[in-house]
Amino acid sequence: MKRWNDLLLKTKMFVVFSAVSLFIVILTCIIFYYKNVSDIKSQTYALSSTITRQFSLTVELFIQDIERLSVSIFGDPVIQSNLLEHYSTNNEVVQNAIELAINRQLFTYLQPRPFLQSIYIFALDRNVYYVSKANGEKVSFSLQEEDWYEDNEKKLKNKFFLLPTYYEATYGGRKEKVVSFVRNINRIPYREVIAYMKININVNVLKGMLVPPGRNEVEQKMRVFIITDDGSIVYDNKDELTGRKAVGLNSAILAQDSHYGDLDWNGRRYLYTVKRSAYTGWSTLVLIPNDVIISKQKRSQYILVPVGLLAMLLVALVSYMLSHQITLPMRYLMMKMNRVELGDFSERMEIGGNNEFGRLSRIYNKMLDSISRLISEVYESKLAEKNAQLSALQAQINPHFLYNTLNIMKSISRVKGVDEVAEISESLAELFQYSMRNLHHPVPLRDEIEHIRNYMNIQQHRFGNRFQLRIDIPDSLMSASVLKLTLQPLIENAVIHGLGKVKAGGYIDVRVRKQGELLVIEIADNGRGIDEKKLESIRHSLESRSRMDDDEDGARGIGLRNIKQRIQLYHGELYGLEIHGATDHGTTVRLTFPCLTYKKEEASDSHDYIFGGG
Numbered sequence: 167m168k169r170w171n172d173l174l175l176k177t178k179m180f181v182v183f184s185a186v187s188l189f190i191v192i193l194t195c196i197i198f199y200y201k202n203v204s205d206i207k208s209q210t211y212a213l214s215s216t217i218t219r220q221f222s223l224t225v226e227l228f229i230q231d232i233e234r235l236s237v238s239i240f241g242d243p244v245i246q247s248n249l250l251e252h253y254s255t256n257n258e259v260v261q262n263a264i265e266l267a268i269n270r271q272l273f274t275y276l277q278p279r280p281f282l283q284s285i286y287i288f289a290l291d292r293n294v295y296y297v298s299k300a301n302g303e304k305v306s307f308s309l310q311e312e313d314w315y316e317d318n319e320k321k322l323k324n325k326f327f328l329l330p331t332y333y334e335a336t337y338g339g340r341k342e343k344v345v346s347f348v349r350n351i352n353r354i355p356y357r358e359v360i361a362y363m364k365i366n367i368n369v370n371v372l373k374g375m376l377v378p379p380g381r382n383e384v385e386q387k388m389r390v391f392i393i394t395d396d397g398s399i400v401y402d403n404k405d406e407l408t409g410r411k412a413v414g415l416n417s418a419i420l421a422q423d424s425h426y427g428d429l430d431w432n433g434r435r436y437l438y439t440v441k442r443s444a445y446t447g448w449s450t451l452v453l454i455p456n457d458v459i460i461s462k463q464k465r466s467q468y469i470l471v472p473v474g475l476l477a478m479l480l481v482a483l484v485s486y487m488l489s490h491q492i493t494l495p496m497r498y499l500m501m502k503m504n505r506v507e508l509g510d511f512s513e514r515m516e517i518g519g520n521n522e523f524g525r526l527s528r529i530y531n532k533m534l535d536s537i538s539r540l541i542s543e544v545y546e547s548k549l550a551e552k553n554a555q556l557s558a559l560q561a562q563i564n565p566h567f568l569y570n571t572l573n574i575m576k577s578i579s580r581v582k583g584v585d586e587v588a589e590i591s592e593s594l595a596e597l598f599q600y601s602m603r604n605l606h607h608p609v610p611l612r613d614e615i616e617h618i619r620n621y622m623n624i625q626q627h628r629f630g631n632r633f634q635l636r637i638d639i640p641d642s643l644m645s646a647s648v649l650k651l652t653l654q655p656l657i658e659n660a661v662i663h664g665l666g667k668v669k670a671g672g673y674i675d676v677r678v679r680k681q682g683e684l685l686v687i688e689i690a691d692n693g694r695g696i697d698e699k700k701l702e703s704i705r706h707s708l709e710s711r712s713r714m715d716d717d718e719d720g721a722r723g724i725g726l727r728n729i730k731q732r733i734q735l736y737h738g739e740l741y742g743l744e745i746h747g748a749t750d751h752g753t754t755v756r757l758t759f760p761c762l763t764y765k766k767e768e769a770s771d772s773h774d775y776i777f778g779g780g
Contacts, residue, residue, distance in 0.1 A: 174493070177489075179485070179488070179489035179492065179493070180482075180485050180486050180489045183481075183484075183485035183488065183489065184481060184482050184485045187478075187481035187482075187484075187485060188478055188481065191474055191477045191478055191481060192474070195473075195474045203459070206459055207437070207459060210384055210437055210454055210458070210459060211426050211437065211439065213384055213385075214384075214388065214426065214437065214438075214439040214452045214454055215426060215439045215441075217376075217385075217388070217390070217439075217452055218439045218440065218441045218450050218451070218452045219424075219441055221375060221376055221390065221450050221452075222441040222442075222443050222448075222450040224375040224376075225372065225375060225392065225443065225446060225448065225450070226443050226445050226446060228371070228375065229328070229347070229445065229446050230445070232347045232365060232367065233325070233326060233347075233349075235275065235279075235365070236326065236347065236349050236363055236365060238275065239272070239275055239285070239351075239363060240349070240351050240352070240363065241354060242271060244267060244268070244271045245268055245271055245272075245287070245351075246353070246354055248264045248267050248268050249268070249287075249289070249351070249360050249361050250353070250360065251264055252264050252289060252293065253289075253290075253291075253360070261293075265293075265295060268287065268295045269295055269296070269297050272285045272287065272295065272296075272297040273297045276297050276298075276299065277299075280368075280371075281367055281368055281370075281371035282299070282365060282366070282367060282368070283298065283299060283334055283342055283344045283366040283367065283368045284296065284297060284298035284299065284334065284344075284365075284366045285297050285298075285363070285364070285365050285366070286306060286363065286364040286365075286366075287351070287361050287362070287363055288306070288308070288309035288312070288315075288361060288362040288363075288364070289309070289360075289361050290309065290359075290360070290361065292307075292308040292309070292310065293308075294306060294307055294308060294309070298334075305334060306364075309362060312364075314327070314329060314348060315362075325349055326347060326348060326349035327348055327349075327447075328345060328346065328347060328348070328394075328400075328446060328447065328448070329345065329346035329347075329348060329364075330345070330394050330398035330399075330400055330409070330411075331343050331344065331345050331369055331398070331399070331400050331401070331408055331409040332344065332346075332409060333409065334366055342368055342369075342370075343368070343369040343370070343408055343409055344366040344367060344368055344369060345366070345367045345369055345400060346364050346365065346366050346367070347364070347365040347366075347367060348362065348363070348364045348365075349362070349363050350362050350363070351363055369400070369401055369408060372392065372400075372401045373403070376390060376403060383458055383461070384454055384458055387454065387455055387457075387458055388403075388452055388453060388454045388455075389402070389403060389404060389436075389452070389453040389454075390402070390403040390450070390451070390452050390453075391403075391407070391415075391450070391451040391452075391453070392448050392449070392450055392451075393415070393420060393448065393449050393451055394447070394448060394449075395420065395447060395449075396411070397411055397413075397415065397417055397420075398410075398411045399411065399413060400448060414431060414432065415429075415431060415451070416429060419438065419440055419451075420440060420442065420449045420451070422440070422442070423441070423442045423444075424440065424441050424442070425439075425440060426438060426439040426440070428456075429453075431453065434455060434456070434457075435455070435456035436453040436454060436455055436456060437453070437454045437456065437459070438451060438452065438453050438454075439451075439452050440452075495526075495527075498515075499515060499526070499527075499530065502514075502515060502530075503530075506534065514531050514534065515527035515530050515531055547735060586627065589623070589627075590623075590624055590627055593620045593621075593623045593624050594620075594624060596617075596620045607650065608647040608648060608649055608650070608736075608764060609647075609648065609649075609650045609764065610644065610645050610646070610647065610648075610764040611639070611643060611644055611645065611646045611647075611648050611678065611764075612644040612645070613650075614648055614650065614651075614652070614653045614654070615637060615639065615644075615653075615676070617651075617653075617654050618635070618653055618654055618657050618676070619635075621654055621657060621658065622635045622657070625661055629661075629665075631670070632665070632668055632669060632670055632672055633661075633665045633668055633671075633672025633673055633674065633691075634672070634673050634674075635657075635673075635674050635676070636673055636674065636675045636676070637675075637676045638675065638676065638677045638678070639676070639677075639678040640678070640679075643678050643679075643680060643685070645763055645764050646678075646685050646759070646761065646762065646763065646764065647759070647762040647763060647764040647765075648685070648687070648759055649732055649733060649736060649759075652729050652732065652733065652757060653676070653687065653689065653757075655725045655729060656689045656726075656729070656755050656757075657674060657676075657689065659725065659726075659753075659755075660674045660689060660691040660693065660753065661674070663693070663694075663753075664691040664692075664693025664694060664695070664752065664753055665691055665692075665693040666693075667694065668692075668693060668694075671692075672691070672692060672693065673691065673692055674689065674690070674691045675688070675689070675690045675691075676688075676689055677690070680761050682761075683760065683761055684741075684758050684759070684760070684761055685758070685759040685760065685761040685762075686756065686757070686758055687756070687757040687758075687759070688754060688755070688756050688757075689754070689755045689757075690752060690753070690754040690755075691752050691753055692751075692752040693752055693753065694749070694750060695747045695748050695749045695750055695751045695752050695753055696745075696747040696748070696749070696753055697748075697749045698748070698749075701745070701747055701748075704726065704745060705745065707726075707727055708726060708727055708730055708743065708745070726743060726745060726755070729743055729757075730742045730743040733757070733758075733759065737759065737760055741758045741759055741760065742757075742758060743755065743756070743757055743758075744756045744758075
């Protein structure tokens, strides 16, 4: 499996396409082969059944002609009168005349029919009247010598019966194979039996009834038999078994009227069809060697094998071309991606069409555009953060001098007894000290609140009791982690821009709540508020980071924007700052932080700036 996974996609597609196509071709050839074999067998059975049925019907018609001939002989007045006279006289001269008259009349029936070999009329006594072609010798000399006579009543109940093939002597010592047609002769108009008739038929006449084999291989190799119920062979088209009996054929197949199937005979496999004639009592059996079917199967194989090989070759070629066509754009894309891996983000795919590779090219180009944009944004964000840190470090230079100066002023004010100046100096010094340490690190919320109190302590010396600071924070949230110097600038905005002209009754509310995973801090005042146009300008500045006009609200917007940027740089885009307000209805600023507990380790890598004091 590992080696398979390591193969190229082009190789995998070629192997899979070729294997599947090869399977389909082989399956198709197998189905075609067996279907062809089945069709050949069906056609062979159909041909064999047709031959069997036609041959059986032809033999029936021929025997019917023989029966009609026997009726003519049976009813001939000369034969009837002479047979009756035969029984009424013992005079030899008369008997010779009777024999001459009967034989002459029988000859008139025998001579014009080439298929007849001889005709016998057996009197009930030991006399026999006989005519034969080619002066054949008489074989039977009395009725009592005939084997069939002992069971004649049973055999003659259907008017006639047929005797199996046997040999009859002819002129020159030759022997002909004949079949005998036997029936009784009744006295007319009575049903009294006065004699028996036997008509010997030359078996060769049956050859003419069978259609001569044509060019069809099946017809040339088939065996045709006419068989009696006791297994005697009346006729064999190969003239090998005619007149024989018990030649190894299964007698069970002859018991049925009409059927077909397979059988083994003389060590070979045959397809057979059989048709039994109710009229003659004979069964026509046609055997076709299974070799004929096999030879046709081989001929179909000779066609299937090259066609299958050609189809496999074409499938393999098409599979290779298709896999190459599919993987070519992918290799081109991999080449582009290798260049991007080396840092070249200018590589772009050429988009062609609206197929899968066209869409993939568009997605790839959009992905590179997004990566380039993200790299620029991250670079600008890091650059802005570094600039903010540099500005903070630069801003610590002047607070350093002021911090030392304020400590000197506090010491002198204590010595001189000016406690108010000393208190303001102390609060201002703490403000500077807090703002100079770890600007980019979080602090607990209580430190930020203490810083607000120091700032308000100074402002109350300036504004007196014109407004007050109200703080609503649960004790459990005092240790929450917030960024340093994010609340004091908002308090300063509220004092300067909101409550600066308020004479009395002003307030600034600081409310902190936990909402799910958020820490929400709201700073609200009841000052003069912001008109809708300026509020929209500030919000636009917060979203677009554009520089505002240099007025008091522009300065406020820049401060708000810096706070929001610091929060999002540290915690992410989900957090930040929102502002709400209206003219003469105050202003509310809402900060959102992740609700985290401050840990001292957060500022463990910070640098404290220690300044000397007086």
